[in-house]
Amino acid sequence: MASNESRRVSDLGTLKAFGHPLRMKLYRALHIARQATASQLAEQADEQVSLVSYHLRKLADHGLIEEAGRPGGDGRERWWQPTSKGLRFNDEDFDDAPEKAATHTAVSRLSFDQHIELYRRHLDTYRSWSPQWRKGSFGSEYLARLTAEELTALESELDAVINRYQEQGRARDEAGDTENRENVALHLYGFPFRT
Numbered sequence: 001m002a003s004n005e006s007r008r009v010s011d012l013g014t015l016k017a018f019g020h021p022l023r024m025k026l027y028r029a030l031h032i033a034r035q036a037t038a039s040q041l042a043e044q045a046d047e048q049v050s051l052v053s054y055h056l057r058k059l060a061d062h063g064l065i066e067e068a069g070r071p072g073g074d075g076r077e078r079w080w081q082p083t084s085k086g087l088r089f090n091d092e093d094f095d096d097a098p099e100k101a102a103t104h105t106a107v108s109r110l111s112f113d114q115h116i117e118l119y120r121r122h123l124d125t126y127r128s129w130s131p132q133w134r135k136g137s138f139g140s141e142y143l144a145r146l147t148a149e150e151l152t153a154l155e156s157e158l159d160a161v162i163n164r165y166q167e168q169g170r171a172r173d174e175a176g177d178t179e180n181r182e183n184v185a186l187h188l189y190g191f192p193f194r195t
Helices: 012-018 021-035 038-045 049-061 098-128 133-137 148-172
Strands: 006-007 066-067 079-082 087-089
Touching: 006 012, 012 021, 012 049, 021 038, 021 049, 021 079, 021 098, 038 049, 049 066, 066 148, 087 098
Parallel strands: 006 087
Antiparallel strands: 066 079
């Protein structure tokens, strides 16, 4: 990856480019693979290579992914990689115009829908995982009374813990410690509500 930091997406054009269902799936798959070709991603997404190539180019046009230099490659197919550790979309970047706010909400809902689908697939295959993975998997709901500032601080602390585990897992994976290592999704939401 070009940057070890998350990228804050703050312009409407990039938000719209990312806010396509297939592009979101391709970005996630590429983020997990770290580097992949359009053919590899097309197989994972069960889509035509030409369609996947088109959407990868759109992500690249907005700087979300880039070509990955692959020494020794035959040059017939391009390798792609994310340009950052991840993406962040902050509400305050899109709340100054109705179109921006509506697009931010639509992209957030699409992302949430894809998270739900990923978790549903996990639930459907839950019994096929080993007892260790079933024990390690969790779904929790925490209800607390906090101020907005406390919620912001909580997110920051959780982010630091998750980043530590991500970096540790990636380093061990790159060092060849791949036995019993799987991709893990962790979705957290913190939001106010009234009963």
